[in-house]
Amino acid sequence: MSGRRVAVVTPWYPDPEVAYGGAFVQAKVEAVAPGCDELTVYHLKSWPVGTPRAALDANPALIDLHTRLLGRTDAPLATAGGAVLHRVVTLTPRDPAWIAHSDASARWLTAALRGEPLDAPIVHAHVPITGGWAALENARPDAKVYMTEHSSFLDRVLEQPEARARYEEVLDRADGFFVVGEPLHDQIASAFPHLAHKLEYIANPIAFDGPRAAPPASLDHWLSVAGMTERKRIDYLLEAFRRCREERPRLTLTLAGDGKQRAEMEALAEDLGVAGAVRFLGAVAPEEVPSLMASHDLFVHTSRYETFGVVVVEAVAAGLPVLVSRCGGSDQVLQGIETEAGGMYDVDDDPDVLVAAYRDLCERHPEKTDLKAAREHLRGKYSYATVAERHFEIWDRTDGGPR
Amino acid sequence: MKLLFIAPRSVWRKALALETRLALDEGHTVRVVAEEHPGLKLDPRVEVRWISAGELHTPEPRLQRLLLRRLPLGGLRRIGRGPLRRPAEKVARRWKRTVIDPRDKDRRRATEALRVARRIERISAAVAEYDADWIVLCEPQAVELAVDWLPAVLDAKPALTTTFSYEPRAPHAI
Structure with a gap:
């Protein structure tokens, strides 16, 4: 028994329609799940609704119905490594404002949890503007909330003032903030130099089983x-x-x-x-x-x-x-x-x-x-083992890591 | 159990095909109410009710078509064959932008209203006819349109299962 009970909150995860979408998040789940007593994934699957640029609240009947549906739908699914997956259908406005997507992510996770906090002392979110905000707003007060940024669209998030302010708050509140590579590190550090000390690296795991027997003779x-x-x-x-x-x-x-x-x-x-x-x-x-x-x-x-x-x-x-x-x-x-x-x-x-x-x-x-x-x-x-160990080292920190 | 999959636009066709097959393989009876699409390949065991909203169109009134589209644009095309090509094209573009495009937009809006009404009607009929134990709302518009019929169904059948997909359930939590 590792004692680790973890909730993963992510807007990206493979599903029957797009098997490769968020495959790296699933790979992380597969890598770390065997080292956890409990690992539950909340996939905040974005479903765009309404007319372009209309606010989500423009249709109160839809909000009421979806809140009711999320509250009565409890369908834990099987996923990688023996973990449990909840698909949280996240109705999002057809709006390019990232703040609207951020708000929707937190709102629908709250509805899916029926107002209860995430039942885990460790929460690891992916994509801070949506998954990270939803995690922070739904974690229990004593939970440690970590997050990993992978987005290739971060420049578009940070050019919107409201989303930028939200991002700064998320970065500030997170107990650990990770990036998968130098480009993201440099981008976030230059946008928020006063919080750059919080940034750490974490890798995506890759399967190293079954290489070809010999290197290719030609490069044809x-x-x-x-x-x-x-x-x-x-x-x-x-x-x-x-x-x-x-x-x-x-x-x-x-x-x-x-x-x-x-x-x-x-x-x-x-x-x-x-x-x-x-x-x-x-x-x-x-x-x-x-x-x-x-x-x-x-x-x-x-x-x-x-x-x-x-x-x-x-x-x-x-x-x-x-x-x-x-x-x-x-x-x-x-x-x-x-x-x-x-x-x-x-x-x-x-x-x-x-x-x-x-x-x-x-x-x-x-x-x-x-x-x-x-x-x-x-x-x-x-490797899966290396990346899993890195997660465990982070999650098991008693000092909370860099601030 | 009797499962009803609702996919008003059939946008996620691969998922619909996979999930309905899985439900059949797990012993359920499956009916789908969806928009017909050549890319939608369902298991032959699935009972299907097509919505056929795509066949609905708001036609352009003949007189309007003649007076606002064919005559002026045809005339401008004719003029444009001579030395007045550039000004004729310019006028034609302006005519399209200010006269034709707003009417086309109105017609598209009217067509969409017709289609939405058809979707609601066909979905409501399928729900009433099938008496499902489990409803799968497969895509965003399934939820948007459900506002018109689902609350009453949930009030009448509190035991009805509703989900947004049909995927393998977790046997146990680790």
Whole structure:
């Protein structure tokens, strides 16, 4: 018996519709649940309602009904690691103001708990503006409330004065405040320098089981696992791939991920004349990613900005060389093992930057890369056991940690 | 148990297909009231009542279509074939913005009102006809529309189970 009773409050968690949404929160639950006597997840699942920009209270009958429904619906679900999951349907206004989403998160968690506080002495929330505020407003007075920031949209939150003030309050009230990478640390520290001392790092856990038996001999079959959004720069990848393929016609590229730009990217592949060598897989379930990685030779990441770099660690964990843009989170992940793991290149609009990085890696691999060493290095930082221990060290602190 | 899944817009089709199949596999009888969509692949064992709100439209009155859309825009197109192309296009854009777009917006609003009324009618009929033990409100509009019928049902059937999904239950807390 560890004595740990933990409530996790999160706006992101996989569900039957989007199996990969918030998969890293589920991974954390899976990592820490075996070390807890009780772990309950409250997934504040956002359901947008009403007309655009209308306040939630514009429809009192809806508020009354939903309060009644949450109060009478008690459906604990099974989730990772033997933990219990409550889906808390969080009606949110169609409003870009983050303060409205923050308020809605706290309100509906209160309704789901029927006004009682979260029955746990340790509460760990994800995404402070929504999950963090809901946790603080619903934790019992003696509970320690910790939170982790992962958001790639934090700049938009902090540019709204009310949301910024709320964020500052959350940061101030939290017993521990964690970020998954340097970009977020720097962003929050510069916004709230008087509270920068509260910021600490915590990693997302990655499964390190089942790497490929031997490193790939050639680097012909490329893989990208990324949403089809502007930030991921799939258009850049396609153009760089086309240029590399002029030199090596046997190259193939697999794109796992979906998004608003998918049709556009499929059309671009046609226009570039590489459609025959490019596979669009669409969204891939998290459990399918390791086998996908094992069947390719090179993981290519072209993102403009990342707060962490889960997929990069997953690739190294699968024994795959990586070619990664210096997009923030990934720099930190590969710090010190850049050449062992593959290579990195600057975020630049010129596809020749990636082409040059690929040529360089082809010259070095496999003699001058060391995937095994890179993998062991990352295992020491991001394995389930390591990340679980880090959580336990935080939760078991008697001094409350940094202030 | 008799489960009724309500998905007025069928927005989360993958979840609807998975959850209804799970309920069937666990021995429940399942009926779905939903909007038909080519991407919605339900188990053949599911009984379905389609809402068919998408087939409803508020038509544009013929006279209005002729006088406000076809004649002026057709005329401007004709004028635009000659040297007055730019001013004709400019006038056409302004005409669309100030005359046609507001009317289209009104028609869209009227169409949506028709569809909402259809959704409420079909859902209420399905609820009355099926006498479910368990209602699954699958998506945001299921809750928004339930304001019109669910409170009375809950008053009449306090034992009715209501959830927002059908997923594997926790066997026990760790």
